Amino acid sequence: MGLIDCLFIADGRNLPIFEHIVNSPAPTFQYVKDRLNSMRKDDFEDSGSSTSVFDHLEPVLDIDANWRVAWIKLDSVYVIVAGETFPEYTEVVSDDEDDEEEDGDDATEQKQTVTISRTVNDLQYLQFLTDFGTVVKSFLNGAVLNPAKVELNAHNLLLILQEMVDASFPYLTDLNQLQELLPSNSILNKIISTTKQIQGTASNSINSLAQGSSLLHASSSASSLASNHFQKGVLPVSCIYEKSGNEIPWRKVNVKHTQNEMLIDLVERISWIVPATRSPKPVYGASTYYNLGLSAKKSKPVLATIDGTVYFNSSLSGVPTIQLVLNLNRHDLGVPSFHRCVETGIWSSNPGVVQFIPPDDKFTLMKYKINLLETETPVNIWNYMGLVDVELVGGLGIERNEFEIKLQTKLLNTVKFIEDLKVEIHVPKDHTVRGLRITHGDLQSRNGVQEWVLDKMLPTGINCTFRGQLLRSGGDPSTFKPDFVTLSYSNKGSVPSLIKVDSMKIISGGSTNVKPYKGVKYITQTNNIMHR
Template sequence: MSTIEALYIFDEHNTPLLDHTYNGRPPASSTLLPLYLAHPSPRPSLIYLPNTNPSTLLYSIIQDQLLFLCPCSTDTEPLQILEFLHRTADALEDFLGAPLLASKIEANYDVVAQLLNEMVDGGVISCTEPNALRDVVEAPNFIKSLLGGVGLPSSTPSSLTAGNSGGSFSLARGASPRLGPSGGPGGASQAASTVPWRRANVRHTSNEMYVDIVETLNVTLSPSGRPLAAIANGSIAFTAKVSGVPDLNLQLGCPGGPANTIALPVFHPCVRLNRWKDRPGDLSFVPPDGRFLLAAYEVDLLGPAALEAFSTTTTLKSSPKLNIPATVSVQTALGPSASDFEVKLHLNPRFAGSKSSSALSNSGPSSRGGGGRGLSGAGFASSATQGTTAAPTVESMTVHIPLPASVKNVTDLRVSRSAGEAGYAPGDRGIEWRLTSRELNALMANDRGSGTSLDATLRGTVVGADADDLHDAENGGAGALSTNTYDYDDDAAGSYQSSSSSNHPRGSKPTSKPPNVETERKKMKVLMPSCATVSFSVKGWLPSGIKVESLGVDMKRSSGLGSGVTPYKGVKYLGVSKKGVECRC
């Protein structure tokens, strides 16, 4: 069993914020920090320190520029320790607010101490669920803190070591905790929840449930445009604001069936795994209160027959097709001097959205916040908002063209058809070509319904980093060094002095050979971009085609909701590519 010995938190300037010791006598934070910083960046999450006594495994994460360190001197499970650090950062964000800042920790040392003591008991991880922690630790409140500061009663617990962990807590920078009367939220007056991940006595005036499915696209294209790999990583975020203890059923559907499409699924502990194994795509669970990550998965967009399609007998037309908003291709070494390149963006008119609400009259379910479709208590309803499953809309698009370090400048950048703006500054490592949603809709408006892709091109000329130096050397400028070579072979006829004087008279320069066209093209080839990536976000569209078929409440298993109460339900879809569509050349 993994044992948490200590937790150290440092701010963005590597100044210690707090030291919390759970078990044993781990090395001090002042000893571990220099050893951690001695490793070159990027530093791994797990570092072995043999110079400490005893030898120590140092686990680390960085959250909002705050450094979390956890030393372990025994053999532990690495993923468990790293997961504990991530959950600690998430719990602090949940109680103190995001982003997690050093000033928030300094102003709420008492809350942080209670959280750390409740999450670990004697070095053993005990409770990391935010809902369960809220039953025993009260979130900071400005009014209550003000009352406690002037001596009036407040509900802030007085003990910095609440719980039974037996650990020690050290403040940094001379801060003093706020003290108040005993009897916090974890007292005997409050009943404990029967569900470990859900708060007790949950009450909401308006009962609502929201499903947000986000998929991140990663596609690699060959120079010919053939897809080599296409993976979509999805996450299902669920927001439950329902009174009592609801028992929910969420049904997922997709072309080909969830059993054949969804791979490597991971679930929140509230999900009943037996139900998913018997009926893939059916999620039955009692949700925590508030927003949480319900599930995550992976989808291979090329399908299981992708390897057969990559055989030498198949052609480009028979290769797997991808229905994504945009792809890109790169052509290099263009022009008479082979110094030009061209990046062609292929847009899919299907993602232009709709012009009017009449086009969405038969689109099916409505969208929540313009991101997919919504579920009402009485069923599905239509909506006129853009960004639905029937008419997905691209919010923005950016093409990034990385350049080699030897490129000094890019001149004559021009975009066809006024398709966005391309920017480059000398010294940058890449070109950014940005297109707004309005520009994308204007480009695809004329080709709406044609079903063919629309192309926009970016062309530019690269200049090598040594172009000016070579020019000065050819003109004999100041600081230019001679590149002539001399033969010092004694066996050659005559001495090197006579040989040099006979071949090149005094005061004359050797004649240079005319430049070789093929050699110049090879030099420019090194300066050409090797790939291009596309970033975008699309409302109302998922690359995998997964959708929510139904979302309901099992009234027989639920309790505390009330008879006749039908929660409002909403679903939102979002497809994202963060430099995920890459074409190599």
């Protein structure tokens, strides 16, 4: 009984293209597909619009009393794992022997029964499938997974699963350690080609062994038959199945770089929902027509959050311990989601100090979330809304049938341009937008959505205005205004929370001869900025 007893890969037509049995007995792919089909028909009718049995199904579910199935879609293929369901509770019997003899009698045994929980979190399945997808795409150099690619690299998938799963449970899931234990495509192709050469001249017994139907059998035979080539430097000295024994599983052994550097990308995504601004009283005159500024009084947001991610790119020799100090700008991040290389105790005692031994290459160091509406210290939340402010006002014009969208880009020394700025205008049903006056950009229609698209690289410190009308299906002006507008953009050089990197240094380990290059990049993106 295990978490993962078998793994299948299927195409979009529900046909199996890869199968690996970890532990027997295990359900067949046909049985899993039939059970999923029967469950799907309970809630959905087969309209023919979808060919995948996994559509509209939960990613983890029990298909019967004995088997649990989890799946994930990777590009154009589906990866499915199945394992036996665990009982919610199980009884464990402990035997305590009394070595002392009393009155010449033999030692007595005392048995105690304890009931323990054996529940399995569904996230264990999803985490393994996510890790498997990351590892597979890395070994295939980021290639898009499709049925042809899976069939061509079946030997690679088999070797990966042998390392990632042990006794039907996830074992090694760190990419860096798997890269040490598994051969690259070039090495594996050399093993296979060497095996074919040896087969032509080897004895009958070796030939019969090499001609086994199992791909694993052939690969292991190749490694034993080509042991003399290992010593000559043609292939690696160590066996590809030998565990590395690395005490730091997320970092490679004996990492060496000619140019040491450590780079940080601090990315924040804004989510705002602002209620509608009250329409102004009608004021006539040319000065009103050219008023490009935003209203002084703004409605309080009903949602104001910032999602932050710190990406760390390490190209450092040795086993360095890095200390990163963040200026949190009075924000309380609590306990963020850290990569397991981080010493969380140091952060708990000194918020803002992140100490860790990094994996090699780029990885996600930490994630955090800031809810500006629930801060303990009073702050002006408008200072953390990013560099673009938007406002939607209706009821304008002599007949009160015009609306206006105003944008204001703030000045900041570290930011030169706002990139890919656009406003989606969401209108009532059977209405379209007519532009009356546009100071920057133009009005476009994409997939039935009206968009005010501005310059790809818009300078900071300017005001932009869109004055328009809603037209009914017959072409007559409507007194309605847009339901809401959504804003999207990005910029480099600052983040909305104003969090900054104060220092970044190697406090132990690493190379002492080379001073590492340090770089920090601040990036702002938008999740959802909505103004009603």
